[in-house]
Amino acid sequence: MEAHERGFFTEENSIEVVTGRNKNAKDARLKQVMEVVIRKLHEAVKEIEPTQEEWLQAILFLTRTGQMCNEWRQEFILLSDTLGVSMLVDAINNRKPSGASESTVLGPFHVKGAPELEMGANICLDQKGEDLFIQGRILDTSGNPIADAVLDVWQANDEGFYDVQQQGIQPDFNLRGVFRTGLDGRYWFRAVKPKYYPIPNDGPVGQMLDHLGRHPNRPAHLHYIIKAGGFETLITHIFDPDDPYISSDAVFGVKESLLAEFKRTHDPVRAKEYDFEGDFWEVEHDFVLARVGERGR
């Protein structure tokens, strides 16, 4: 037999030889995925031409990344986040029809079982931070209000920490709440102005960001999961456009349509109504849900 008939590996035919081994794969999708993975991996190696030492450094980086993971820390997700892969997967899986609100990453700090609150409730349980009043509507793509939409909201406090990162310091379920819209599709609640915060950066991904001259910060935001019968669930944030990191989110989560104006408001009558001490921040932001089957771009 000739070398090519035996399928011996060469620098030139490496992609064909390696992908050719998968012809008996037990799963057609896995075979398809691995064909792309192997091809792109070999293309990258051929373009980079790593030394043996560089290749070993890459192996050891991936090893450290795996070994940093435990039940509450997922360093490979951080790697995916900081290389824009998580947002890319999110974008691919959430192509919205024109006019629908855009999604962004879920993040690691969502907690199931947050209390369902009356509209208008204050989700800040420790009175720390600058008062914030948030309101808006949940609409369909024709502009009609959606009743019985459920908003699950959560945010970091004014020091950039979620409650689950400061157990014993923040009250349980601080800055979390679930709200349900009425017939007018309106929502409103009280909170505090969130602050930017760093993703966990004491591991290999933090070192990578440092070597790349990148900061680890995410600009200030509020998280939303919005569900309504017959509509696609929307997982998204709203961001403060005046945040110093708004154009350099470490995980690339910001989209133009997710910028919400944070307005400083002097209105003693409303402040009193909201039980605020004085001037407060105010955000008005509508969310538009796509109907199931309305997806695509």
Add this chain to the structure above:
Amino acid sequence: MEAHERGFFTEENSIEVVTGRNKNAKDARLKQVMEVVIRKLHEAVKEIEPTQEEWLQAILFLTRTGQMCNEWRQEFILLSDTLGVSMLVDAINNRKPSGASESTVLGPFHVKGAPELEMGANICLDQKGEDLFIQGRILDTSGNPIADAVLDVWQANDEGFYDVQQQGIQPDFNLRGVFRTGLDGRYWFRAVKPKYYPIPNDGPVGQMLDHLGRHPNRPAHLHYIIKAGGFETLITHIFDPDDPYISSDAVFGVKESLLAEFKRTHDPVRAKEYDFEGDFWEVEHDFVLARVGERGR
């Protein structure tokens, strides 16, 4: 500012936005490497269009791979080996001038400090397996013998295990030896016919191979590191072309030029000279070293 000026991430501009963040990288090579890694990674994701669940499965596979590693097990190297990346890096770093012997992967079973033996010594210390006589020459690319070339050889036994995998069963340094050529550049020693063996397949990489319908075996081979003053060090194997896995090495290490004929020999006079019991196997294989600076293709 417009969205593109702020550098917000979209499915379309993802590669430019993510690579654009590295403009302050502390190391020009790292910046260059990451530009390729990010581009190929995003190209792969865009082509695969993974679901969120598939993406999570990939994250968890990489995590398990990292967590399988310890001081004697390197699962990410196995992953690199089985996807042909290790051989590709080897090929890129060992482009040889015409006529020079080709390299292949070092593998994890080399041990420093094997005993230097007299030419002709038997490296099999436990008399297990079928006798093998190996000889050949170490030459330069003009066909001249290289004196004082040092051969470091090692191999698995006839059950497919290296001594370090069977401590207490095989003698220390079984099937390992270091030989030094004389003026004629010749080498010869006695050993046993090696057998194919599986790479460690009780971890995530073994599961991957199984799902891909691939076996974990490496065809029978002997390892060589050959060093000589003024020449490029050669790290290579010779393979038995009649091995059942010769065309499907799990790590893609086989090259046409590394096939060595294993000849069954009936020669009572030579058998007695070698202290063999009867018929034996015989291999003759020359190695050609490139001079330092003679590299390239």
